[in-house]
Amino acid sequence: MNVLYIDLSKYRYEIVNRKDLFEEWIGGVGVGIQLLKEELNPNADPLSEENVIVFAIGPFTPAYPLASKTVALFKSPLTGNLGESHAGGRTATSIANAGYGAIVIKGRSKKPIYIVVENDKVHFRDARVLWGIEDSLIVGRIIAEKEKGRGIRTVMRIGGGGEKLVRYACVTTETYRHFGRLGLGAVFGSKNLKALVIIGKRSYSPKDKKSYKKIYDKIYKISLESDAMQKYHLIGTAVNILPLNELKSLPTKNLKSTRFEGAEEISGESFAAYNLGRRIACNHCPIACIHIAALRVPYEGERYFYKTIMISYDYELIYSLGSMLGIHSREGLLRLIHKVEAYGLDAISTGVCLAWATEALEKKLISEKETIVKLLFGDYEAYLKAIDYLVRQPNDFYKTLAKGVEKASQVYGGKEFALAFGGNEMPGYHTGYAAHLGYLIGLRHSHLDSGGYSIDQKIGEAKPKEIIDKLIEEEKWRQVLSSLVVCFFARKVYTPEVIVEAFKPLGIEIDENRLFELGSKIYAEKLRLKVKMGFNINSLRIPKRILETETLHGKLDKKFFDEALSYYSKIVKELI
Amino acid sequence: MTKRLVIKDIEKCVGCSLCMYACSRKFTKKAEIGVDSSGILAVSLSGFERGATVIFCRACFDPPCVQVCPTNALKPRKGGGVIFVEDSCIACGNCIEACTIGAIFRRRDGKPAVCIHCGYCVNYCPHDVLAFQEVEV
Structure with missing residues (x-):
């Protein structure tokens, strides 16, 4: 299994067979940790040239369905500790089909660039013109039109959040999937790396072709016909809003409460009934759990003109930008999600930071001098502006809040309601x-x-x-x-028994x-x-x-x- | 009457690419893991915000790809489309250029990958986009 090492400081790359690592540590996180141990100084400043990014996939990609994820490991600029984030889209299959088990990115480019990995070649492309484009959707579109590999590539990129080093900026891929948590986007930004495109077109033969097809069919069948993945087939992860609200577990208004009076309006059921416009899938996954809302928005000041925006939603986003901020309006919530998506920010961290800021303002720990806009639970127009400020950072307050809620509460107080654990903002389950x-x-x-x-x-x-x-x-x-x-x-689906069986046709006994x-x-x-x-x-x-x-x-x-x-x-x- | 791979409802495509992996796997003796020899391609429409689609041979009766093949590696198939005789192919790529809808793909060895209308991928299309149907000839 090959590992691709890319050095951004020297614009060089090297392909090394690391069969040793994959035999001992399977792949993904197992191998990624070893690569970090080899390459990264544990005391490195996460936003310096010294930080290292590892993308790793496993032995089931692209052999079997649902092996659709890539693990990213790096030192997190949000927590200062190990960063780990997973994303689907076409990341995993593109890396596998390009012939790699992992990609290691080191150093820092002097000027903005993006990288195109095309099977066994790596191209360093000038990204000075792309730098400053804040909308990650536009960045993706431009690169997709310019580069080849339609259908067999992944386009990982950052928006304004990553460029401005928001410590919880994400890396977005295939429009709607993310290396979301712990700030990989800021690490890209600090390396002057706007995007990473991977084009892959390799195939290989399984050791035992007949039994390979048999176990493939078994996994495919279980994933569709059993109830193992039913939740994701139907309403999607957003189905959790109502039960968690019932169970007094849905963090609401900076966790002042766990029951949200607007839960019904922002429930998975309501989104499905009124907004769900399309569903799409990660590569090599039959489920298509990515739920996309169609939001029809009138032009301001012009009659009979509308734009329709397609916005991906999930439980965590509805929690962090919805109940946590007291947002009842589905339209308002979708606009917040879209804003966060465009800038390439982690929705959970963004929501938790803004919820803390709202309460800090209520408690007069800060004033409107800091927040610029009057933050009020439920007022999505105010939050839309505040998200602009998180990225553009017009004052010290937003510069600090862009470093996470832990940091902000150290400076401005309100630690007792700053909802971070180990420096990472809280997910949506109380x-x-x-x-x-x-x-x-x-x-x-x-x-x-x-x-x-x-x-x-x-x-x-x-x-x-x-x-x-x-x-x-x-x-x-x-x-x-x-x-x-x-x-x-x-x-x-992937029980220990199925995993052992799936390894066999690939020639691995475990x-x-x-x-x-x-x-x-x-x-x-x-x-x-x-x-x-x-x-x-x-x-x-x-x-x-x-x-x-x-x-x-x-x-x-x-x-x-x-x-x-x-x-x-x-x-x-x-x-x- | 002959059977062909057809689109039932293209708007339902979720872009999962399971058809591509199925295509590479279809012949047990030559089963491959990957997408190199797939004769079908799943793409997003300039980004997934506009949805997804699949591209494959639409089984022309007078296929331009056959006309430009210098070695007769591509022959017209009864009922539309082509038969690919791999051993005769010199990987010139003319067929890839000739297909108006870009439904012939270049393998890494330079030879073409093209749909042979076997219908295997239909079994792995979870959302009813593809069908294998009898069509009037």
């Missing part, structure tokens, strides 16, 4: 202890580390130790899934025990790297707000967290 412990100890401080929200919904009364054990067990297994790399939405063993090993490797980057369990901050607002399990108790974290810190000591 379900109970497992969710929050997951954000605290998860190796990327995300709800996808260990699915704590799901544990909360299944578990009754539980001891701290029990929850930590469950979280770690799940997170270890997810290291296997994200080394393979299959979509987490397909986790019920048993279930070995998979679990690797999950634990990769978990430990990642943890060690994080500790080297400065992760310290004792310095984790628990925002007071999460103890004040009711969850599915009632109000949460600080003692429970302390006990859980002290148990976890023993585990950490043993592992490193």
Whole structure:
């Protein structure tokens, strides 16, 4: 399996066979961590030339459906620790078909460029003309028209957010998919890298062709016919809004509440009934879970003129830019999502930052001198302007808020309601202890580390130790899934049994025990790297707000967290 | 009467490309993982905000690609479209240039990949875009 190394400082590239790494660590996260260990100084400034980006895919891409994701690893400019973000679109299949298991990007270009990887060639293209185009959709369109490879390429790019080094800027791909969390967009921006295009057209033969086709059909059938992925087939992730609201778990108005009176209006059901205009798929995925709303907007001041914007929505966006900001209006919410999409910002972090700013303004920790516009829960017009300010940063306040809510609350106060964990803004689940412990100890401080929200919904009364054990067990297994790399939405399709079976026709013999063993090993490797980057369990901050607002399990108790974290810190000591 | 791959409803295409992978896999003896020999291409319409579509041979009765083939590697197929005799092909690429709708693709070895209207991909079109149907000749 080949790894492509690109050095932006020298405009050079090299292709190296790293079969060694892929044999030992599967692919994806497993291999990516090793590449970071080799290439990155753990003390590097994330926005300096020293930072390194790794894109890695796994052995099932493009052999099987739903192996549609790419893992990005880097040092996060938001948290100063390990950054990990996954995206679908055509990223994974394009990297695989171009002949790579991973791509490593080092250094910094002197002037704006974009890169085109065309099978075994790398072209460095001048991007001075593209620099300054704030709308990531336009950037994608221009590059798509200029470059070849229609249908067999990915166009990863940044908008204004990444250029202006907003620490939670994302990298957007195929218009609607993102390396969303932890600021990969700012790392691109700091490297003067506007876009990365990968064109791939390779094929190879499976070891056992007949059994390959058989297991392919089995996976295809399970994904469509069983209920393993039903949720994503229908209303999509937005289906969670109403039940979480019912369960007192939907963070609302900066988590002052967990019940949102406007939940019905911004529910997945309402979006499906009134706005859903199209669905599209990541490459090699039959589900097509990407739900796109059609928003018809009249021209201002001109009669009988309309524009129709297609806007992708999901649960996390509806939470962060909807309930968290008290937005009832679906149209207003869609316009906020579109704004964030155009600039290439992480929706979760943007929403949480603005929710904090709104409350800080309410509490008079800051004034309109700082916010420029009067932020008020529910007023989407004000938030639309504030998002412009986050990118353009006209004053010190927005310069600081563009560094994340942790940083902003250090400067302006209001830490107790600044909803970040390990420096990363909170995802949309206030379900109970497992969710929050997951954000605290998860190796990327995300709800996808260990699915704590799901544990909360299944578990009754539980001891701290029990929850930590469950979280770690799940997170270890997810290291296997994200080394393979299959979509987490397909986790019920790719059971250990199916994985073992799927490996065989590719000529790889592996048993279930070995998979679990690797999950634990990769978990430990990642943890060690994080500790080297400065992760310290004792310095984790628990925002007071999460103890004040009711969850599915009632109000949460600080003692429970302390006990859980002290148990976890023993585990950490043993592992490193 | 003969069967051909046809479009049932192009507006339903989600751009998943499963047809492309199916095409590369269709012959068990030559089954490939990837898209190099796919005779069908799924594309977005200048960005997914405008949706997606598939491009493949529409089975002309007087195919320009056959006319420009210097080695008879492409022959007219009964019922429309072409038969590709790979061993006769010298990878000149004339057929790729000649197809008005760009439905012949260049493999990495330079030879063409073209739909042979076998219908295998239809089994993997999850959203009813493609169909394999009898058509009047």
